[in-house]
Amino acid sequence: MDFLGYILICAGLVFFLGTTIGLLRFPDFYTRMHAAGKGDTLSTVMILIGCICLSSTQVDGMELLLLALKILLIINFIFIGSPTATHAMMDAGNKAGAAPWIKDSK
Amino acid sequence: MSTLPIWQFDALLLIMVVLFAVVALSIRNLMGAAIVFGAYSFMMCLIWAGMGAVDVAFTEAAVGAGVSTVFVMSTLYNTGATMHRRTGGLAFKLFIGVVVTVAGVFLLSALPDLPAWGDPDSPVNAAVAPYYITHTIADAHVPNVVTSVLADYRGFDTLLETTVVFIACIAIYSILRVDKAKLETDEPAVVAAPRYDPGDSLIVRQASRFMVPFMQLFALYVIAHGHYSPGGGFQGGVILGASLILLAISFDLKFLLRQWSEKTLMMLVASGVFLYAAVGLACVFMGGNYLDYGELNSILPGERDMARSHGILLVEIGVGITVMFSMIAIHINLASNGRFDRGL
């Protein structure tokens, strides 16, 4: 269970790295938001599930169940809130007139 | 280097905090500066949580990284001035830089006299703090030492702090609030209509409609459970305020004003401070000192220590009420420039 926690947290960090590289290298506002929104949510969820697995070695039984429930609630809210925020930002960018990048122009 | 747990992590966070502060102050786009300032507050929150100050970290996360950023954004949205123009005056800035460096060197010259980082025998940790840690269960039956000292041993400080939040709310109200009847005659025209109307988005509305009840339930849990876990009146009050600010942002400001009219808001801001002061006065009527909750054991169930625990809970509820409605009132005033008609 410990080992699974470490693997999940490392995988979350790898996705965060991908998000950051995408944030720096993508050519356009919309593609950057796409990378940020997806990568952020996925990495956070994986790291939190890894935390549940790691804490299973320290607490037991009822306390572990309560702790897992609380962390699952946090995951639930991040899963709902973070994509909504990304949508709101993309909507605002669209209305403000950010032009999408077209392949031939530069 | 003293053996703090994971000192490399702390040192890295401290360096990053300085970088974030420099970036927040040198960015030209003011909205970007507000966001980087929010990130700076969040880094500070992590540092303090690492040093064992969980209540403080909780408050900073709610207040600094949450509500402060919204206040700065509301101000910028309202005025439309989002780019900071590049100014000259390099000589003046260098002169101030020299003055500030000299001041910094003076402060740093006291460095050898300061206690080592993490020393349990330093003078700060030796005087009154051990008394609070060892006697909190016997005196007030509250395991969260921070809550018991905040609301019981140092209750006067918290009463006056709540009054300061109340006064800030009134001050902002009196600076910004304009009367609709005088609108066309006295004040100049509305500052700047924003360049585009953000409009309504179904997704944002539904998501916030889902989240607001859970935020409020969690905030009530934080207030009620402040005796046993990090939390208390301030943190719960700020989360409650943030839930209503979320409603104001995702729907319309008028939507919030239909649910909570201006008169209700201002009366409720005052009622929290009134509750706190009234609890203290009730203790005087029972025959004790002001804010001596132990005297309330004649009307509250339990012995003196349980009466103090219940007194702490009542007082935290008062603080939560004031902070909640203050945050909302300040946001409405800042976001609509005092006109209470439309805003962020």
Added chain:
Amino acid sequence: MQNLISNFNYVIVVILMMIGLWSMLAQKNLIKKCIGMAIFQTGIILFFISIGAKDNALIPILTEAANHTYHDPDVAKVANPLTQILMLTAIVVGVATLGVGLALAQKIYQQHSSFDEDEILENQRK
């Protein structure tokens, strides 16, 4: 030099305070001044919290032993709660002050249409 490494947190506190102070004096934009004030305040709070930290210490919330009784706490292993309480007050007062500062900035913008100090002073002389 040894002091500089072992008391590293105080160095960072002084650097943060000086950054905030420089911003309040030298920046011309009103919003940057408000942000500088907030940075100064959080620097002070960091100072107090780091003074109260202890090696390998637990948080100041006592753990339950059995059936609503509590262990006797080992004072050297519990982080100092007194500095944390003072700083809780400081944070809330800090956000209230920031709110008042931003309200004043908005009102000034309404009269002078600018956040920039030089433009405001020029406008006032007219």
